[in-house]
Amino acid sequence: MAATLASFCLLVLVAALAPHRAYASIRSSLGQKRAAAAAAPSVGICASSVLVYGYQCQELQVTTQDGYILSLQRIPEGRHSNGTKKPPVLIQHGVLVDGVTWLLNSPDRNLPLILADNGFDVWIANTRGTRFSRRHTSMDPSDPKFWNWSWDELVAFDLPAVFDFVYSKTGQKVNYVGHSLGTLFALASLSDGKLVDQMKSAALLSPIAYLSHMNTALGVAAAKAFVGEITTLLGLAEFNPKGEPVAQFLNALCAYPGVDCYDLLEAVTGKNCCLNSSTVDLFLKNEPQSTSTRNLVHLAQTVRDGVLAKYNYGRPDFNLMHYGKFSPPIYNLSNIPHNLPLFLSYGGRDSLSDIRDVELLLDILKLHDVGKLTVQYIKDYAHADFIMGLNAKDIVYNQVTAFFQQQQ
Ligand SMILES: *[C@@H]1O[C@H](CO)[C@@H](O)[C@H](O)[C@H]1NC(C)=O
Numbered sequence: 001m002a003a004t005l006a007s008f009c010l011l012v013l014v015a016a017l018a019p020h021r022a023y024a025s026i027r028s029s030l031g032q033k034r035a036a037a038a039a040a041p042s043v044g045i046c047a048s049s050v051l052v053y054g055y056q057c058q059e060l061q062v063t064t065q066d067g068y069i070l071s072l073q074r075i076p077e078g079r080h081s082n083g084t085k086k087p088p089v090l091i092q093h094g095v096l097v098d099g100v101t102w103l104l105n106s107p108d109r110n111l112p113l114i115l116a117d118n119g120f121d122v123w124i125a126n127t128r129g130t131r132f133s134r135r136h137t138s139m140d141p142s143d144p145k146f147w148n149w150s151w152d153e154l155v156a157f158d159l160p161a162v163f164d165f166v167y168s169k170t171g172q173k174v175n176y177v178g179h180s181l182g183t184l185f186a187l188a189s190l191s192d193g194k195l196v197d198q199m200k201s202a203a204l205l206s207p208i209a210y211l212s213h214m215n216t217a218l219g220v221a222a223a224k225a226f227v228g229e230i231t232t233l234l235g236l237a238e239f240n241p242k243g244e245p246v247a248q249f250l251n252a253l254c255a256y257p258g259v260d261c262y263d264l265l266e267a268v269t270g271k272n273c274c275l276n277s278s279t280v281d282l283f284l285k286n287e288p289q290s291t292s293t294r295n296l297v298h299l300a301q302t303v304r305d306g307v308l309a310k311y312n313y314g315r316p317d318f319n320l321m322h323y324g325k326f327s328p329p330i331y332n333l334s335n336i337p338h339n340l341p342l343f344l345s346y347g348g349r350d351s352l353s354d355i356r357d358v359e360l361l362l363d364i365l366k367l368h369d370v371g372k373l374t375v376q377y378i379k380d381y382a383h384a385d386f387i388m389g390l391n392a393k394d395i396v397y398n399q400v401t402a403f404f405q406q407q408q
Pocket residue numbers: 082083084118119
């Protein structure tokens with residue numbers, strides 16, 4: 001567990017921070033930016049990344065059942081719209097990043113604007129704790145209680161709140177795009193019977209449900225790190241990758257004898273084939289974003305246990321108190337409706353969404369209705385290519401667009 005958590009923290013950071021060659025800038029950005037980390041930005045995603053290209057964009061807010069106020073951007077149409085009713089698409093990022101990561105490439109190369117230009121009404125989600133989703137009806141982010149959640153709450157509250165909102169505003173079932181952990185939240189929600197009546201179809205990029213093959217890539221470093229470090233450093237509160245404690249933690253880990261973070265990075269992210277260094281620089285200016293430490297602990301459990309289950313309180317009696325049983329309930333992926341149109345795209349060099357884990361997911365989905373499951377395998381792609389690859393339009397986004405068009 002201990003080694004797994006630490007390695008997972010590194011891993012998600014690294015995955016978020018993309019290519020191995022950017023490591024020098026990772027370190028410096030971790031160092032330089034900590035002062036600005038928690039400050040609320042004055043310019044929203046619409047103003048910084050959408051309106052400037054001549055698209056319409058609205059900043060909206062959704063309040064979850066447990067009180068978190070999430071920001072949501074809507075790009076209602078493309079540049080050459082003819083005013084007809086547009087099918088909605090909701091786009092969900094993964095962990096430690098926010099919605100802006102979709103918009104870093106030029107407009108003709110990024111997914112939201114490509115979808116808008118192809119006649120879709122595009123909505124971009126921002127998970128609780130990230131830069132634009134740090135408000136709550138009664139708590140402040142400086143309060144550790146604000147961070148007392150794991151991905152169970154994203155499954156139970158964030159996604160359903162956003163789906164309800166888009167569904168009620170558009171009066172139409174919602175097409176979904178998730179990347180990385182954005183796929184896991186949706187799969188888990190569907191397994192619990194949520195979103196089912198409001199989802200029209202889903203495109204899952206770098207899909208993650210099982211994470212058991214991630215460890216292996218980490219080898220020695222994982223064995224040497226331990227969970228005590230991260231929880232005593234941070235408590236179970238905010239995990240701010242730009243903050244001093246996390247930077248120290250990473251530096252300490254990288255300074256262990258025999259641990260070479262340069263190699264490690266390449267080992268864990270996989271080699272992204274197709275990133276533009278200017279886009280990566282822009283990425284590092286915007287990301288990574290905070291999440292809760294409890295979320296990372298839960299993810300580490302998911303890695304360790306090899307099943308999709310709720311947060312484990314670590315003691316049978318605590319689990320009994322919270323769940324009425326000694327171990328946490330599982331999310332049963334067999335419950336996903338067999339007739340839900342799914343498009344899965346995964347990469348041969350992606351070490352976060354490891355091929356063997358994707359195969360486990362595909363095995364569960366083998367009972368899916370014939371014709372309702374489309375699978376794309378891209379040999380050269382790693383994790384970040386799916387959101388920032390220069391050729392992602394030709395390789396992935398055109399396929400996603402065609403898939404959604406078939407559903408309308
Ligand atoms: C309007 O645009 C949509 C989406 O691009 C297209 O499907 C539809 O045929 C167009 N309608 C007209 C009247 O041009």
